[in-house]
């Protein structure tokens with residue numbers, strides 16, 4: 001067989017690039033198959049312009065290292081981020097797109113853009129290749145190990161394996177199109193918040209306006225007066241992108257019943273874009289400091305928080321998250337609370353019992369797909385209960401799952417073994433040596 005990759009990564013989002021960059025740095029032959037023509041997934045297509053999970057929720061303790069550090073450093077040198085603000089790393093989207101492509105190119109990763117994985121070739125319980133579909137139809141690419149970072153557990157689904165989806169009633173988290181807004185007069189916003197603490201709240205971090213929250217009193221009033229079309233939200237949340245006067249607004253919310261239905265996606269996307277325009281007009285008209293601001297851009301793909309999850313050798317549970325579980329086969333840490341954007345209850349958080357400076361561990365078994373010898377699942381579609389995914393999905397954590405899948409793949413290829421047979425002590429030693437904080 002010609003052109004067999006060591007590792008094929010399905011989806012070039014935060015989890016996928018974490019896996020691919022780590023593996024390619026270890027001189028593995030790596031391909032990323034990506035259905036869009038851009039790397040970054042929700043970061044760049046969905047305008048999630050903040051990396052959460054590298055620090056605990058309090059922002060006090062760093063809990064993710066390794067490949068995430070390399071991406072953030074490279075982004076800093078491209079002026080795409082000023083680094084940490086509180087507990088997150090805000091960044092600008094185009095610098096992220098360019099940085100990720102440059103890193104891929106430096107690492108000799110083969111990128112397949114506009115290529116959707118639509119089929120899987122197996123022999124017994126081992127995957128041999130993937131069918132990837134583009135303009136000219138479908139072709140096969142072959143690999144030794146496969147890392148599903150599609151966000152939707154597409155490979156498990158294509159293999160007809162059982163998967164998990166939605167909460168216990170099958171209901172998904174709501175989806176969002178964030179938008180970027182420029183020319184915000186920060187001192188005016190701060191002044192307005194001082195005089196109107198019931199209408200707007202601000203967070204100043206290290207002397208800079210980092211977050212703005214338009215509170216329910218003002219939002220509900222505007223909605224009641226038909227000045228604001230935001231059917232599923234009662235507050236607007238904005239954060240600074242690391243450039244003065246530039247903010248991302250995360251306010252739009254739409255229900256998702258079938259994320260695989262293109263017609264439904266079109267309808268909910270255009271509804272979310274109406275909410276973008278209405279939110280912008282509301283901010284410009286009603287909030288001092290926004291009067292000269294303007295829409296820079298918005299996500300080109302609706303940001304799906306949760307869709308389908310694979311079933312692994314372990315299913316990370318809500319109790320694991322809340323009780324700060326520790327595992328013998330730890331491969332990553334996460335300190336993000338459970339954050340649910342619920343169609344009925346709105347946005348709610350459940351914090352870790354250990355407090356906002358604590359974390360839980362993610363076990364290796366939760367990234368090993370059950371019933372397949374050479375398939376990992378990482379990121380948004382990790383083997384997890386609905387509430388556990390609502391915490392573990394953040395992008396710092398996604399990158400660290402990726403680096404674990406990469407080193408595990410390396411050990412599988414070196415020792416000619418299955419994912420289940422990987423020596424945990426050896427894997428953890430490789431991860432620590434690479435900078436992983438476990």
Ligand SMILES: Cc1cc2nc3c(=O)[nH]c(=O)nc-3n(C[C@H](O)[C@H](O)[C@H](O)COP(=O)(O)OP(=O)(O)OC[C@H]3O[C@@H](n4cnc5c(N)ncnc54)[C@H](O)[C@@H]3O)c2cc1C
Pocket residue numbers: 010011012013014015016033034035036039040041042043046048049050051052053115116117118149150151152154175176177178302303304305378379380381393394395396398
């Ligand atoms: C509105 C919103 C706000 C959020 N806010 C934050 C935040 O502030 N900070 C934070 O850290 N996280 C945030 N999150 C969560 C985070 O963005 C996601 O959980 C994260 O992107 C997970 O990374 P991933 O690589 O697993 O998945 P994704 O980012 O979804 O990437 C999956 C990739 O796979 C590709 N793909 C899918 N199917 C196929 C296929 N069959 N073939 C080929 N390619 C395929 C997709 O095009 C995509 O590029 C937010 C999410 C949303 C939606």
